[in-house]
Amino acid sequence: MHTIKLFLFILPLVISSRIDHDSPSFDSVPPEPKSRFAMLDDVKILANGLLQLGHGLKDFVHKTKGQINDIFQKLNIFDQSFYDLSLQTNEIKEEEKELRKTTHKLQVKNEEVKNMSLELNSKLESLLEEKVLLQHKVRSLEEQLTHLIQNQPETQEHPAVTSLKTFVEQQDNSIKDLLQIVEEQYKTLNQQHSQIKEIENQLKRTGIQESTENSLSSKPRAPRTTPFLQLNEMKNVELDGVAPDCTTIYKRGDHRSGVYAIRPSNSQVFNVYCDVKSGTSWTLIQRRTDGSRNFNETWENYKHGFGRLDGEFWLGLEKIYRIAKQSDHILRIELEDWKDNTHYIQYSFRLGDEETNYTLHLARTTGTIASALPEHRDLVFSTWDHRAKGHVNCPESSPGGWWWHDVCGENNLNSKYNKPRAKSKPERRRGLCWKSRDGKLYSIKSTKMLIRPIGSESSE
Numbered sequence: 001m002h003t004i005k006l007f008l009f010i011l012p013l014v015i016s017s018r019i020d021h022d023s024p025s026f027d028s029v030p031p032e033p034k035s036r037f038a039m040l041d042d043v044k045i046l047a048n049g050l051l052q053l054g055h056g057l058k059d060f061v062h063k064t065k066g067q068i069n070d071i072f073q074k075l076n077i078f079d080q081s082f083y084d085l086s087l088q089t090n091e092i093k094e095e096e097k098e099l100r101k102t103t104h105k106l107q108v109k110n111e112e113v114k115n116m117s118l119e120l121n122s123k124l125e126s127l128l129e130e131k132v133l134l135q136h137k138v139r140s141l142e143e144q145l146t147h148l149i150q151n152q153p154e155t156q157e158h159p160a161v162t163s164l165k166t167f168v169e170q171q172d173n174s175i176k177d178l179l180q181i182v183e184e185q186y187k188t189l190n191q192q193h194s195q196i197k198e199i200e201n202q203l204k205r206t207g208i209q210e211s212t213e214n215s216l217s218s219k220p221r222a223p224r225t226t227p228f229l230q231l232n233e234m235k236n237v238e239l240d241g242v243a244p245d246c247t248t249i250y251k252r253g254d255h256r257s258g259v260y261a262i263r264p265s266n267s268q269v270f271n272v273y274c275d276v277k278s279g280t281s282w283t284l285i286q287r288r289t290d291g292s293r294n295f296n297e298t299w300e301n302y303k304h305g306f307g308r309l310d311g312e313f314w315l316g317l318e319k320i321y322r323i324a325k326q327s328d329h330i331l332r333i334e335l336e337d338w339k340d341n342t343h344y345i346q347y348s349f350r351l352g353d354e355e356t357n358y359t360l361h362l363a364r365t366t367g368t369i370a371s372a373l374p375e376h377r378d379l380v381f382s383t384w385d386h387r388a389k390g391h392v393n394c395p396e397s398s399p400g401g402w403w404w405h406d407v408c409g410e411n412n413l414n415s416k417y418n419k420p421r422a423k424s425k426p427e428r429r430r431g432l433c434w435k436s437r438d439g440k441l442y443s444i445k446s447t448k449m450l451i452r453p454i455g456s457e458s459s460e
Contacts (some may be wrong), residue, residue: 110196113189120186126424131175138168175424202228245323246274247456249292250281257281259309264322273309275450280457281452283323286313287447288432291417294345296399299386303354314401317358317381319449324351325455334448335369335434343369343434343442346455357381358398360403370436372411379403411435413447 141164242263243249249260257276262283263269273284288295293312307313323329331349336342347369352359360379364371373379380387383401400414411434418432432444 009419031361036346039196106196106199111169117189118405124182126178127175134172138172141165141168188198212375242269243328246272246281246283247276248454250276267322270319271309272315280452282452284448286449288312288417295414296384297401302401321351321358324451327450330454334451335442336443336446337442338445345369345371370438372434372436374405377405379405
């Protein structure tokens with residue numbers, strides 16, 4: 001373009017020069033006859049201008065060609081990207097189909113597990129009824145045998161009676177073994193049912209759900225909620241010999257820590273973890289170890305319990321209330337910080353029922369760490385979806401259900417699990433912390449909350 005402009009500038013000069021040469025002067029001599037050929041200088045100037053014009057046009061053509069090549073390269077890249085996106089879309093569709101099939105299989109299996117569980121429940125009830133009847137018959141036979149022995153002390157026992165007694169004992173042992181097998185199968189089925197539910201929840205959390213129109217739909221959801229502690233629940237059946245708490249189990253001679261079935265007064269049978277230490281057995285009501293379980297649950301889940309007894313779990317406010325209302329109890333809190341130092345503190349406590357929002361009243365008794373919870377006050381339990389009127393809504397700033405008074409504190413052992421080495425100080429304060437009355441702040445790695453009746457220490 002610059003060359004063209006230069007040429008257009010030079011051309012008028014050349015023409016003007018030609019006119020000046022051709023126009024006669026008043027004082028000049030008469031012009032000589034004009035030549036038919038242009039002057040050599042004019043030709044050179046014109047040729048030079050044309051040459052520069054040609055170079056300019058050549059550069060313009062090269063530049064335009066390069067721009068066109070760039071456009072084609074970008075188009076090729078776009079075509080390749082579009083092709084790759086098409087392949088990824090096809091892969092996603094295939095994965096979607098597989099996930100739908102998996103979800104359908106899980107639903108079918110879940111129904112099968114439910115049906116098997118119902119069948120086992122009915123069989124268990126019938127076996128229990130037969131056991132009770134047999135026990136009554138055995139007692140009646142024992143009474144008759146005792147009466148015969150007292151009336152005829154010198155006579156030998158009739159062979160038919162001995163045979164009948166042996167048969168009844170064998171039947172009773174067989175029923176006991178069968179009951180144990182049925183209970184183990186029941187627990188196994190419940191565990192499988194919980195695992196299936198957990199997989200379904202994971203699929204739902206990824207946003208892949210099968211709608212009635214066989215399409216995917218994603219819905220906004222509140223903080224994660226999971227089924228109640230189903231693997232620890234049993235139907236309210238009459239089981240002879242079921243202890244009301246872990247202390248009774250310990251006094252009967254079982255001194256091992258583990259999962260046991262208990263039935264507090266006026267309650268259903270449910271499983272708890274009994275933690276044996278210092279000559280007595282404590283009922284474990286809460287455990288945090290590694291953050292594998294989200295404790296930002298609903299009021300309903302905090303009421304009935306969630307998690308696994310062999311891992312992180314919350315036993316359930318209603319179960320804790322049923323155990324604690326039988327007698328005066330001690331609450332023990334065990335803490336471990338990130339330097340592997342262990343601490344504990346114990347309180348005498350009272351716990352209200354659901355109508356009082358499970359109000360907790362504490363009084364410190366002993367411990368190796370200063371108290372951080374308000375004492376001699378009514379602490380009301382709250383979650384993100386449930387709080388009592390007139391009380392501060394602490395779960396909005398501190399996730400996880402906990403007992404609060406009139407202000408929100410930093411001592412929430414059901415809060416978000418944070419590793420302090422990877423979080424800022426404000427974020428650590430929102431995690432598992434224990435800030436004692438003297439102002440010292442402990443960042444907590446693991447927690448245990450345990451209860452036992454007052455005065456249940458062993459005399460061993």
